[in-house]
Each structure stands twice: as C-alpha cells, then as structure tokens.
Amino acid sequence: MLFLMRWLEYRFIIIDNSLELYIAAIAIIFTSLGIWLALKLNSPKVKTVHVEKEIYVYRNNGPFLLNEAALAEVAISRRELEVLQLMGEGFSNQEIAQRLFVSLNTIKTHSSNIFGKLEVDRRTQAVDKAKKLNLIA
C-alpha cells in the first residue's frame, strides 16, 4: 500500500498535477477499497427456513408391534428400550431404577443416552418420538 502511494505520488508529481487532484484520487481509491472490503467481509445474514418433511408412520390398530427397523436406525439398546417404556408410562427415574434394580445414576445415564440417540432434550419429547416411531406402545 505504501508502495502504491509512492508510485501515485511520483507519477502525479512528474506530470505536475495539483495536490487536490492527487488527494481526490487517493480518496476515490480508498473509498473503493472500503466499499470492496465491506462487500467482501460482510457475511450475509443467514435466514433459516424450516421445511416440514412429512414422515408417514404406519400405526396398526391391533396389537403393538415393535418397529425393529426404527429401533436399529436409532441404535437404541434393549436396556435403553426398557427404560424408554417405563418413561412412557410416566415413571420417574427413581421408580424406573427401583423396577430395574439398578441405581438412579444408571437410569440417568440411560436417559441421557436415549435423548442423544433420539435427538431430543426431554423425556416427554423422547416418549412422543418413541411412540411415533412405534418403539413403545
């Protein structure tokens, strides 16, 4: 940049131009630079549009049939499924722990793993999704 300035300086001096013209040139060049910089560096606003993608779930009206395919898809283990079932029946973690003869911490760990695999944050969401996927009755 300094080099450019020097070059401009000598060039304009040689052709014996006025200081004002020189300044004007600098101004124009750097205004352009500013515009260019702003346009280049200005990251575009990201507008997120949620597109609803319908997934049809076939729910038989008869006896409950575990969707093994969906189960394998989300990679939920049998033990986790047990926890999920009890969750769906409204049991607390403490109650689930007692029923499965394990500690509360174990159920918490299972819960966290289930939420991760189902990509949800809460047990109510987990139950909702699990029912829609026919993982639980």
Added chain:
Amino acid sequence: MLFLMRWLEYRFIIIDNSLELYIAAIAIIFTSLGIWLALKLNSPKVKTVHVEKEIYVYRNNGPFLLNEAALAEVAISRRELEVLQLMGEGFSNQEIAQRLFVSLNTIKTHSSNIFGKLEVDRRTQAVDKAKKLNLIA
C-alpha cells in the same frame, strides 16, 4: 468534503507533519467512508438455509376425536387442554409459556391444576393418561 480536505490539509501543514501521515489519514478516512457507504446502501444479503424438519404423520389411524365426555368428567378447561396438548408434544413449561404468550408461573399453575384433575404427579403421567382418555392426540 472538500472543506474537510482543506481543514485536514491546513491542520497537518500547521503542525508540520509529513505528507505520508496526511495521506494515511485520508486513506483511513475514505476507507471508512467506503465501508460505511457499502453497509448503508447495500441491501442486506440474506442467505436462506433450508432445514428439514421431520413431521411424523399417522396413517390408518382415524382422525382424532376429542372425548368431550371425558373432558367434562375431569373438569379440565380449554386453556388447560391447550397446555396439556403442548405438554404432550414434549414442550417445556418455558416453551409453552412463550407459545401461549403468558408467564412461566401461569403455566406452572395450569400444570398443577391439570395434575390435580387428572390425579397424577408428573407431566409424563398426565400425558399418558390424557392420551388414554382421548383428551389429546
């Protein structure tokens, strides 16, 4: 602008600064001007990102019919039913509050009333029971 240039010119001459510093000041000022111009006049870029949201749709499962009789039986109000529905979709009390444009405390009150009327202790039980009573889908 010319006035500004003049002022800068005289000012720098008076304090006997080098031409380079003067040029540098001009450059900085007009770069800033350029950036400002670009940001002001450039219509904001909007980058649209489409995010697919999976919607689970039941099939072979007739339309949901609210069990008005059961609703009257448990004496759950319309507003409470709204809360119950959102509960069933896995929303937290905070999220429900935002959706219904009321405070978190209000939702807590509704929740407590719902639990009392459904004779349950937790939201998961409430959702389970409400679904069995056909109060929510």
Added chain:
DNA sequence: GATACGGTCATACTTTAGGGTGATTTTGCA
C-alpha cells in the same frame, strides 16, 4: 489381546418441574 460396546455407578453441577400459598384480573352467565 486389543478394541469397541453395553451396562453399571459415582460425583458435581445446572436446569426444570412441581408444591403451596396468595393475589388480581377477566369472563361467562344467572
């Protein structure tokens, strides 16, 4: 036998849910 995974459990921490109480404001209906 190294590796991966499932299941178990713990500790520490933050967040959310729920209980109890009391209060004010709307609103529907007699």
Added chain:
DNA sequence: TGCAAAATCACCCTAAAGTATGACCGTATC
C-alpha cells in the same frame, strides 16, 4: 349487575431431571 369460575402472575421452597465427566467390568469381535 353481581357472583363464580377461569386465567393470570408472583414468591418461596423442594424434588426431579438433565449435563458432564470419569471410571469399572464383562463380552463379543477382529
């Protein structure tokens, strides 16, 4: 118009849920 139910909100407190991390053990699997 006045009353009762519904809806709103606040405060305080406890319980439960959830997050993060790390650890140990058994069992397949390569």
